[in-house]
Amino acid sequence: MWKKILRWVILGGTLVFLGKALKDHWQEVTNIQIDTSGWAILAIATGVTLLAHTWAGWVWTWILKELNQPVVSIELIQVYLKTNIAKYLPGNIWHHYGRIVAAKNATGSTGAATLSVVLEPLLMAAAALIIVLVFGTQLTAANTNILFLILQFLCLAVVLCALHPWFLNPVIHFVHKLKAKKLDRQGSDSSSNVRIERYPVRPLLGELAFLGLRGAGFILTLFALGPVNADQIPLLLGAFSFAWLLGFVVPGAPGGLGVFEATAIALLQNHFPAAVVISAIALYRLISIVAETAGAALAWLDEYLAK
Template sequence: MKKIRLSWLVGPLSVLLLGIALWRHGNQVLELAPDQEGWALLLFGLGATVAAQWLNAIAWWALLQWLRVPLPLPQVLLLFIRTNVYKYLPGGIWHQLGRLRWLRSQAVSGRRALLAVLLDPLLMMIAALCLVPLGGLQWGLGLLAPFALLLLRPCWLNPLLERLLRSKRAMLGPAEECSSDAPLLGSPWQPLLLELPFLLLRFAGFGCCVATFSSISSLGLGVWLAAFCLAWVVGLVVPGAPGGIGVFELVLLARLRGLIPEAELLAVLVSYRLISVGAELLAAAGAQIDQRLAIRSQ
């Protein structure tokens, strides 16, 4: 019980610390108002982040195919996009629950459905770690990060998934069971490869914020990308931070502190968070409208 309570404090504490940093540098951040070119860059970043959501949905569809769950691409895309905004709700698991329930409604076994929602963040994490070496050695992190690929070896992947299945079995509900099945064969390389351009598109949106309030060349593209991916991974795995809010920003602040002015970095982080949430809301609204139009046409 204590662990659960502590995890719930992570998100609010991270937001509080970020708020303190913004309060300390508030005037300096406000002075960094974007010009006309800056607004154009932010708009482009918004478009890139919206496109990233759809590419992430395609990667999830490819994962379903690898799990031998042959569902139609349009239905999977619309469901994934609509449920993506649920991750900002307290608990941070409602997007997974929405997808899990939908898969069960499509007669997918409890085990396969749960694997589909658990493998998705794992693949995103591994893809992000594979991009970390582009920032250099980083005290050895650049050498260690790619070893995350070993998690996809069947001899490591199956025990890891079994442990995750046992810990998340409650998501299926008391009346459901996660029946035993044969171990997965092979590795989900195709879904993983699709996660790479998804992350690069997300970074493109982030890079637009950097170009608006700071400079990519101040640190180099690789350093910015590595810091972004590292913060993405931490925000993804730390419990109690829905959507990584606060945690993602704090990791980037800690990683890049002293390398660029803190006011510039705060402006980048705030603008990217607004773009990220706005893009997911826009994509979800578009998916919802598309679904209603399809229902009316029938």
């Protein structure tokens, strides 16, 4: 009951905020013109975003290999791209379900498949939080406060420590105990033995690269509409990562719809012309959907041609 109420409150709040921002700057938004070079930059931004999703699928296969599961990377990358657009469906779980089924079929282990799908968004969120903590001083007036910098360092240390197997494996074991009754009586599934043997350095670096590519796509989109200075890139990367993280974790926002846009506008409207920010965010959402759709279509086509 409370979860449904929270979803409606979040949805209502984001819609009101976005509606007011668009209403206040509608005239400026309609006056923005995109020239030929701007359209070329937007095309590049779409390609970079598609590359980011393909890269994320490859990183997912790294996570399975960290769990000692031999997999064929290209097949699971295709699955990742095909299931990506399902995150916009109500419930925001169907892309996870499709990946669990595919990983189980590829590895024979429900435990490893489920754990890989749990770890993948966890590492994504950790990567986004790391970028926010590193570049977050660009977003606050407290960037010269030594206490703020110490707190920032401590938060970063907590995030990195939380990914250590010492902390992750007990959580995995606890979740397994809660779900043990759902396993078959013969214990054919090996989920109880699935463990992280070492710190997931490679997958974490991969997710940092994923966020970097997504941030690059967003920065290119903004650059297509107006000038962006090199010293503004850390600010944009930090703001993008924070907005993406909120859209990723806030309930009731499939694909981060609304939450990402409202957060990005709130963070950037005082640093760039509001009309440019609103237009760039709307265009980037369109670019993201086009890239995800193109990724799914290309995965289907590649699978079809391979057969």
